[in-house]
Amino acid sequence: MRALLVVNPAATTTSARTREVLTHALASDLKLEVAETQYRGHARDLAREAAEGGETDLVVALGGDGTVNEVVNGLLTTGPDPDSHPRLAVVPGGSTNVFARALGLPNDVVEATGALLDALRDRSERTVGLGLAAGTPGSPDEGVPARWFTFCAGFGFDAGVVGRVEQQRERGKRSTHALYVRQVVRQFMGEANRRRGTITLERPGGEPGTTEVIENLTMSIICNTAPWSYLGNRPIYPSPEASFDTALDLFALDKFSVPAVTRYASQLLASTPDRGPRGKHVLSLHDLTDFTLHSQVPLPFQMDGDHLGLRTSVTFTGVRRALRVIV
Template sequence: MRALLVVNPKATTTSGRTRDVLIHALRSDLKLDVAETEYRGHARDLARQAAVEDGVDLVVALGGDGTVNEVVNGLLSNGPSDRLPRLAVVPGGSTNVFARALGLPNDPVEATGALLDAVEHGRERAIGLGKAMTEGLPDRWFTFTAGLGFDAGVVGRVEEQRRSGRRSTHTLYVNQALRHYITEREHRRKGPIHLEINGREPVPGLVMAIVSNTSPWTFLGNRPVVPSPLASFDTDLDVFGITRMTAFGTARTVRQILCSHSPANGSAKPVGPHGKHVVSYHDVRHFTLVSQEPAPFQVDGDHLGDRSRVSFTGVRRALRVIV
């Protein structure tokens, strides 16, 4: 099997020595070409080229969720197809939501062993993905989440801190979320975002909207964050929103998304966050988020600036993944 390994040399949790060990292990079973990313968007360009070349059977992303997202967008530049190379992931970031949602070990060495075992035994699955569309801008595929409003604002703050030299840690995310909560007082009371779903009344006044393609949405260390517990790679998209963020209500919602959602007896479906200011929808194929003013927008933890209108669609069986 011919494979391309796309390596982010700045991945948070892998050293040069570790990457050398992983490459050696992969080369023991695969005809492996290795390419290191040199600029933002390079992983997308490398995967796009692999998607049109003859003979590339597998593209392996070694890095964090941002690297994985770029590879996915490169593979799907011309849309889903059975002829596309398979995708595999070796986690190298600080959180690795997509890899962990697939059931892969969070350790890159263990994940490489699991990948080689999956290749040997032909284990793969077709997964659904989300696609975000803004008029005048390129479509953006996402593997596990997209968001408009408060959560994307937090992501933007974290990226600013990282550009100034701070390491991406869970403590950094929590601190920036608290700072953002304090500074966004006006928007916490009445949000500018409307949710539009065909055949249903629009939902106005959202402070934030989190679109999930799987569950968990992210992790705080090893603790899963679950705003939409029914979200799955096998269904369309889930939407979670909040219309008002009071101190008590927000603390209650945060507690709900951090606690276990599976009933003790296993007889009922998981229960997601609920309350007066909570909005949630499961397995929605098409919908649009419209903001009365430009609001922060993120995809798979990558801040993409401000948007006023974003349409979403769920695409089932969009890509095949080696697991």
């Protein structure tokens, strides 16, 4: 099997020695080419070239969720076609590695490499669904290119947190869970006085040709799988039913007061695969194929933990069976 190993040399939890051991292990079973990323978006370019070349059977991403997202977008440049695109494999090298862990992979480079080699020998794979986000026709964001995401997107509060974390990392701070917690608090303090939400949800109604509209949402998280993220080793489940085998789930709040956020944050920390946050200010929707989120003011937007700037409108599509993954 001919494979391309895409390596992010800046990955949080890997070293040059670890990368060398991984490369040697994979080369013993594969016809392996190795490429290190050199700029933001390089992993996408490398994966696109591998898919367009037609000779690569497998692309292995060594890095965090951002590297995986770039590789996926490169593989799916021409759209989802599991039978013709190279398969994807992931070796977690970031600080959180949500996609890899949601697939059931060990959160350790060496153990994950062993699991990958076993899966290759056993020809073990699954086809997963993905999310697609694009600018909404008729909105100021109409021309924004569509982009795939593997496990989550966020419009509003959580994207603001991601943006704050990225700013701190650019200043030399390490990506730690403590850093995220501090930025959550700071983002909340900046939004705590907001009385009404600015986000409106539009989705197809129950009758053909109708549209359901839900207004005044204060935050929104879109999940393609569960868990949504991890705090240390604790999984967080805003949408426990979310799955790679269904379309998208939406978790949103319509109130952002201190008592409400305290209540629902506590529920998030105590969430399980069987129970997520509940209450009169929670909107929880499962298996959505198409919907749009609008905002009266530009809000931060993130996909797979990558801050993408401010948006006023984003259209989401859940695409089942989009990509084959070795697991």
